[in-house]
Amino acid sequence: MEAPLIITIFLMTLIVAITAGLWARHRGARPLMGGIGALLIPLGLYLLGVTRLAYNGVVSLIDWAQRTAWSPVMTWGASLAGVGLLMFVVSRFIQPAARPAVEPDRKAAVASKARPGQSSSAVVATGPAAKPAPAKAPARTAEDDEVEDILRKRGLL
Numbered sequence: 001m002e003a004p005l006i007i008t009i010f011l012m013t014l015i016v017a018i019t020a021g022l023w024a025r026h027r028g029a030r031p032l033m034g035g036i037g038a039l040l041i042p043l044g045l046y047l048l049g050v051t052r053l054a055y056n057g058v059v060s061l062i063d064w065a066q067r068t069a070w071s072p073v074m075t076w077g078a079s080l081a082g083v084g085l086l087m088f089v090v091s092r093f094i095q096p097a098a099r100p101a102v103e104p105d106r107k108a109a110v111a112s113k114a115r116p117g118q119s120s121s122a123v124v125a126t127g128p129a130a131k132p133a134p135a136k137a138p139a140r141t142a143e144d145d146e147v148e149d150i151l152r153k154r155g156l157l
Contacts, residue, residue, distance in 0.1 A: 004055045008046040015039045 019035025045051050068074075151157040 002052075004046060004051040007055065008042050008051055011042040012039055015042070 015035065015038050019031065019039065022031040022035065025031075042051070148157060
């Protein structure tokens with residue numbers, strides 16, 4: 001038997017075992033259909049010849065590694081590739097920066113400023129810059145609460 005066929009049989013057996021475990025736990029059509037779909041993928045790849053191609057690629061990489069003398073330049077290359085891969089994986093776990101929500105009336109005001117032939121990015125870029133941001137209100141004190149109570153008692157608030 002050739003190696004790509006053995007690899008395909010091994011993968012299919014592994015997928016059947018995982019599917020049986022998932023089906024025993026959840027008892028439904030969904031894990032069964034998913035398992036059958038996953039089972040057909042290695043068989044299809046074998047019949048297409050992709051399994052043989054992948055096997056030959058792995059064998060070629062092993063041959064290359066055996067006949068290549070390791071040098072400091074290769075150490076730098078492997079280190080940089082590893083750091084790049086690590087940074088890519090870590091970046092997937094970083095939460096995106098929160099953007100301030102645009103109020104509906106602000107959206108309407110920005111949309112009404114658009115003119116024919118003018119890109120919406122130009123309107124958005126000039127829209128918020130047209131008005132300065134409102135100043136934050138100072139924190140309330142006990143005296144402010146007292147004044148508010150008096151105004152409410154008199155019906156002014």
